[in-house]
Amino acid sequence: AQSVAQPEDQVNVAEGNPLTVKCTYSVSGNPYLFWYVQYPNRGLQFLLKYITGDNLVKGSYGFEAEFNKSQTSFHLKKPSALVSDSALYFCAVREGNKLVFGAGTILRVKS
Amino acid sequence: SQTIHQWPATLVQPVGSPLSLECTVEGTSNPNLYWYRQAAGRGLQLLFYSVGIGQISSEVPQNLSASRPQDRQFILSSKKLLLSDSGFYLCAWRGSGGLSRHEQFFGPGTRLTVL
Numbered sequence: 566a567q568s569v570a571q572p573e574d575q576v577n578v579a580e581g582n583p584l585t586v587k588c589t590y591s592v593s594g595n596p597y598l599f600w601y602v603q604y605p606n607r608g609l610q611f612l613l614k615y616i617t618g619d620n621l622v623k624g625s626y627g628f629e630a631e632f633n634k635s636q637t638s639f640h641l642k643k644p645s646a647l648v649s650d651s652a653l654y655f656c657a658v659r660e661g662n663k664l665v666f667g668a669g670t671i672l673r674v675k676s
Numbered sequence: 677s678q679t680i681h682q683w684p685a686t687l688v689q690p691v692g693s694p695l696s697l698e699c700t701v702e703g704t705s706n707p708n709l710y711w712y713r714q715a716a717g718r719g720l721q722l723l724f725y726s727v728g729i730g731q732i733s734s735e736v737p738q739n740l741s742a743s744r745p746q747d748r749q750f751i752l753s754s755k756k757l758l759l760s761d762s763g764f765y766l767c768a769w770r771g772s773g774g775l776s777r778h779e780q781f782f783g784p785g786t787r788l789t790v791l
Contacts, residue, residue, distance in 0.1 A: 597778055599778075599779055606764075606787065608784045608785050609782040610782070611780075611781060614778060653718070662708055662727060663710075663725060664780055666719070669719060
């Protein structure tokens with residue numbers, strides 16, 4: 566079975582500093598990986614995906630993620646964090662018709 | 677463009693009452709449809725998914741059921757609600773072809789409180 570792990574329950578970063586939200590995966594075959602963001606009392610919003618091709622994937626709102634096959638990781642990054650980036654972030658991997666989600670990481674950006 | 681609707685947005689129901697949550701998708705045909713529950717504002721639990729009209733796959737046996745009476749309509753139901761059914765219910769869709777055939781797109785959610 567495919568799975569993803571988000572090792573940090575919460576990440577704190579100062580506004581203007583770079584941010585990283587970690588995700589590692591365990592799959593058989595080539596992974597299809599995704600990042601989503603959720604603001605309070607809202608549905609999940611799709612940020613970016615890795616299917617194939619370049620290991621650095623650019624997404625919405627200035628976010629990017631780097632697919633690293635040797636480390637089985639797909640960390641979400643942003644060069645300069647904004648207070649408005651504070652939210653719950655989910656990593657996911659596709660398994661057939663379904664997505665398998667990580668437990669989520671709360672990102673807090675302080676001004 | 678495609679949009680997904682869920683209603684109601686919030687619902688407060690007594691224990692033992694029935695439930696019906698509706699999800700509809702516009703601007704696409706033959707989507708895969710999904711129901712998730714999110715408890716305590718954190719982890720997502722896949723409840724049901726459907727790859728076509730009348731086709732329902734149940735992921736977790738529980739007090740809920742799902743139906744897909746039309747191509748772009750997905751309904752979550754219960755005959756008798758339990759306290760443990762409280763949570764944030766999310767509907768999602770995935771396209772069957774094209775560039776967006778891998779990711780799922782989520783609706784705004786329904787906040788259900790069972791008292």
